[in-house]
Amino acid sequence: MELDGRTALVTGASSGIGAATAAVLAAAGCRLVVTGRDEHRLTEVAERTGARSVVADLTDPAQLRLVAEAAREADLLVHSAGVGWAGDLAAMPPDSVAGLVALNLTAPVLLTQAALPGMSRRRRGHVVFVSSIAVVGVRDEEVYAATKGGLRAFAASIRFQAAARGVGVTTVFPGAVRTPFFGNRGRPYTRGFPRMVAPAAVAEAVLDGVRRERGEVFVPRWLSAAARLHGAFPGAFHRAARRAG
Numbered sequence: 001m002e003l004d005g006r007t008a009l010v011t012g013a014s015s016g017i018g019a020a021t022a023a024v025l026a027a028a029g030c031r032l033v034v035t036g037r038d039e040h041r042l043t044e045v046a047e048r049t050g051a052r053s054v055v056a057d058l059t060d061p062a063q064l065r066l067v068a069e070a071a072r073e074a075d076l077l078v079h080s081a082g083v084g085w086a087g088d089l090a091a092m093p094p095d096s097v098a099g100l101v102a103l104n105l106t107a108p109v110l111l112t113q114a115a116l117p118g119m120s121r122r123r124r125g126h127v128v129f130v131s132s133i134a135v136v137g138v139r140d141e142e143v144y145a146a147t148k149g150g151l152r153a154f155a156a157s158i159r160f161q162a163a164a165r166g167v168g169v170t171t172v173f174p175g176a177v178r179t180p181f182f183g184n185r186g187r188p189y190t191r192g193f194p195r196m197v198a199p200a201a202v203a204e205a206v207l208d209g210v211r212r213e214r215g216e217v218f219v220p221r222w223l224s225a226a227a228r229l230h231g232a233f234p235g236a237f238h239r240a241a242r243r244a245g
């Protein structure tokens with residue numbers, strides 16, 4: 001999809017990948033609506049990108065409806081808002097389970113539901129889901145990985161009706177990205193592999209995915225080999241991942 005002059009809504013735009021994506025979309029000529037919870041950081045992003053800002057907690061149904069209103073007008077919808085949780089599943093509070101599912105999975109589903117009719121009517125549009133390489137399974141991140149796997153399946157499924165209506169769908173699978181994500185979840189990133197990339201690398205992958213109508217994009221690209229290996233040989237992949245620690 002050509003981006004100049006199009007309206008784009010970016011969730012999670014107050015930080016990290018969402019903020020970097022807002023910057024590249026503004027540079028590509030999009031008229032932006034940015035959303036996040038932190039008013040101060042969101043306002044800074046909005047001022048830098050000439051965006052309209054909507055402060056909202058996407059786990060709150062009333063606040064989500066405000067963002068859904070904006071989604072109805074969007075040609076491009078980028079779902080970047082998300083949180084992690086790492087630790088022993090037995091110690092994960094039920095509220096944290098519900099919060100992860102509400103933000104990482106339910107909110108993108110409901111916002112896509114709001115956006116698709118308008119995109120279909122205009123016969124142009126694109127939806128980008130920020131998933132994660134965690135879809136291959138990550139020790140101590142079961143619920144997070146499940147929300148990201150759910151997002152992948154939702155995207156692959158909605159693609160059928162979207163394609164029939166001239167709307168593109170891209171799912172982006174980052175490895176480890178240098179953002180406040182790990183600090184916010186309360187456990188730092190300690191693996192040496194995959195190496196961390198800058199949020200701008202993911203933002204460029206989003207742009208490329210939209211422009212070239214790519215279905216799935218891995219960042220860095222070589223991670224697609226890991227995902228293919230996991231798909232083809234899940235048992236061997238699991239054994240290798242266990243050995244790697």
Ligand SMILES: NC(=O)c1ccc[n+]([C@@H]2O[C@H](COP(=O)([O-])OP(=O)(O)OC[C@H]3O[C@@H](n4cnc5c(N)ncnc54)[C@H](OP(=O)(O)O)[C@@H]3O)[C@@H](O)[C@H]2O)c1
Pocket residue numbers: 011012013014015016017018035036037038039041056057058059079080081082083084103130131132133173174175176177178179180181182184
């Ligand atoms: N960083 C990584 O290594 C990595 C790897 C793979 C996938 N991802 C995915 O990439 C996406 C962006 O993460 P990031 O790395 O950019 O992390 P980040 O810098 O922590 O940004 C997370 C964004 O989500 C927003 N958010 C959190 N809770 C929210 C809520 N309840 N309602 C509305 N917005 C909420 C935050 O808003 P406020 O700050 O305003 O609260 C922030 O804008 C996430 O979906 C994450 O799962 C990240």
